[in-house]
Amino acid sequence: MASLFARSAVRVGRNVMPVMSKRAFSASAGRFEVIKKYTKDHEWVSYDTDSKIATIGITTYAASALGDVVYVELETPGTALTEGSSLGVVESVKSASDIYSPVSGEIVEANDALTDKPGLVNADAEGEAWMVKVATEGSELEALMDAEGYEGFKKEGAH
Amino acid sequence: MASRLTFKSPIVLSLSRNPYLNLSLEDHLLRNPAQHPQLLIYKNVPTIVIGRNQNPFVELNLPLLSSLAPSQRPLVVRRRSGGGAVFHDLGNMNYCGYLPRDEFQRATFVGLVHKALVRAGADDVFVNDRYDIFKGDKKVSGSAFKMVKDRAYGHGTLLLDADVGRIRGLLRSPARDWLTAKGVESVRSPVVNLKIHEQDVIKCLEEEFEAKFGIKGVQTVEEDELKAIPSIIEGRQELQSRDWLLAQSPRFSLRIPLRNFSGSLVVEVFKGMVEKVNYEGPKDSSELDEEGIPVDGPTLASVLFENIATIGNSFFDGHMLQTALLCSGLEEESHWVQSVLGDKIDEVLGISKL
Structure with a gap:
């Protein structure tokens, strides 16, 4: 704990900020909040409330259900998405699956590594194999499931 | 309903x-x-x-x-x-x-x-x-x-x-x-x-x-x-x-071997449109064209790309590429493209004129 505080202090010092009130400190901590949510279509969204960027991919569960992914095609940066519009296509064992955007916004980055290495989706679905980053106000996130809710949803589906 | x-x-x-x-x-x-x-x-x-x-x-x-x-x-x-x-x-x-x-x-x-x-x-x-x-x-x-x-x-x-x-x-x-x-x-x-x-x-x-x-x-x-x-x-x-x-075709490229020149032109296509043309071959090679002007590979690539752009907002196909090659003075390459890609894409693929 001590070292964490010390590092925060250094950071504050670098920014040449005046002595912080408690209120300012908590606001600053809140800026770096990252919320991870899940959809019923087995996608994950990781939303950085500071940058207002949502990183989207498919869940490990979805990747294992799809089997070996052989091709990934993603919409390109600049594409405007609405909730439910297609952000890409994944093909695995002769199945073409559309991936739908859980949020509205604009694609700011697509993970081109997946074009060359589609197998990353199976290897690290919720990490390296993120698909797109979307600039969004994130208003749709509220309605999505948190980790616990998604676990329950998967169990339900398995019945 | x-x-x-x-x-x-x-x-x-x-x-x-x-x-x-x-x-x-x-x-x-x-x-x-x-x-x-x-x-x-x-x-x-x-x-x-x-x-x-x-x-x-x-x-x-x-x-x-x-x-x-x-x-x-x-x-x-x-x-x-x-x-x-x-x-x-x-x-x-x-x-x-x-x-x-x-x-x-x-x-x-x-x-x-x-x-x-x-x-x-x-x-x-x-x-x-x-x-x-x-x-x-x-x-x-x-x-x-x-x-x-x-x-x-x-x-x-x-x-x-x-x-x-x-x-x-x-x-x-x-x-x-x-x-x-x-x-x-x-x-x-x-x-x-x-x-x-x-x-x-x-x-x-x-x-x-x-x-x-x-x-x-x-x-x-x-x-x-x-x-x-x-x-x-x-x-x-x-x-x-x-x-x-x-x-809807995934990204692809076509390598066109140059006939009177070492190397090839590589046409890169994304979402059906030509994105760029690169020259691949010896860096220092250049030859004289019909009018005696020296031409190098990268210049040929940019000439072809410009001619493709001039044809306009058209999808990559054999006919478009043949025309652009002809305009670029690459007649033999144009015939070669016809022999490998054909030239009646709309008819063959049943593209509706609507």
């Missing part, structure tokens, strides 16, 4: 032989699901059907297709499901089975069809690890799948008495050695006909469907009924559009 109620039977038998309408019906049933499992059965006039993430320039022998009389030339369609290129004709029967996504497995309908074939008298048939059905060492049924939000289908071909020799040579691109493409490759297999009567197969499919899902009932659909459904007409238009047939 009326269209949705039209297809409530467990088994739907399309009487149309038009692949654009039948594939659009297939998609319509996916997006307007019945409250129960469903099976669509249809046949098409001779048609080469490529997978969702394939490329007509890679899969097809376009010059050979261009050279055939229209009456002898199969249609070409890009389907919405994954997998590789297949051939349909009136001796081939297609099935498409629908389920909610969480109940769907790739093996579900392939297994049902396999049982129906056995019931209809086929022996020595089995499902392999790619969910295809083989008779001995030859393929009799190829399968592919499509998944959207909460629905999925598995569909496949059934070679009953197809003219399997007809496509010989048509599914091998003469440009293949010069093309580098992302996307999905076709897995080639020898094929054989089952030689079972169509009516027997349909009857056995009905019986196996009832045995598995406990429901029965068949409805036939006339082509005119399909044409009255707006989403099917829209689907047909999409399947015949340049955007679907050309722009």
Whole structure:
């Protein structure tokens, strides 16, 4: 704990900020909040409330259900998405699956590594194999499931 | 809404032989699901059907297709499901089975069809690890799948008495050695006909469907009924559009070997449009053109790219590239492109002028 505080202090010092009130400190901590949510279509969204960027991919569960992914095609940066519009296509064992955007916004980055290495989706679905980053106000996130809710949803589906 | 109620039977038998309408019906049933499992059965006039993430320039022998009389030339369609290129004709029967996504497995309908074939008298048939059905060492049924939000289908071909020799040579691109493409490759297999009567197969499919899902009932659909459904007409238009047939191809490049010059020009295509042209070859090589002006590879590449851009907002195809090469003073290269890509892409792919 001590070292964490010390590092925060250094950071504050670098920014040449005046002595912080408690209120300012908590606001600053809140800026770096990252919320991870899940959809019923087995996608994950990781939303950085500071940058207002949502990183989207498919869940490990979805990747294992799809089997070996052989091709990934993603919409390109600049594409405007609405909730439910297609952000890409994944093909695995002769199945073409559309991936739908859980949020509205604009694609700011697509993970081109997946074009060359589609197998990353199976290897690290919720990490390296993120698909797109979307600039969004994130208003749709509220309605999505948190980790616990998604676990329950998967169990339900398995019945 | 009326269209949705039209297809409530467990088994739907399309009487149309038009692949654009039948594939659009297939998609319509996916997006307007019945409250129960469903099976669509249809046949098409001779048609080469490529997978969702394939490329007509890679899969097809376009010059050979261009050279055939229209009456002898199969249609070409890009389907919405994954997998590789297949051939349909009136001796081939297609099935498409629908389920909610969480109940769907790739093996579900392939297994049902396999049982129906056995019931209809086929022996020595089995499902392999790619969910295809083989008779001995030859393929009799190829399968592919499509998944959207909460629905999925598995569909496949059934070679009953197809003219399997007809496509010989048509599914091998003469440009293949010069093309580098992302996307999905076709897995080639020898094929054989089952030689079972169509009516027997349909009857056995009905019986196996009832045995598995406990429901029965068949409805036939006339082509005119399909044409009255707006989403099917829209689907047909999409399947015949340049955007679907050309722009949906995964990223690819064509390497054009230069004839009077060392190296090659590499044309890179993304979403159907030429993105750039690169020169690949010795860095210091340059030669004199007809007027005695020295030309180097990178200059040739930029001249070709400019000429492609001048032709305008046109999709990459053999004809466009031939014209741009001619304008760039690359006549022999232009003839070569015609020999490997052909020049009647709209006609061969059935691109609608609408």
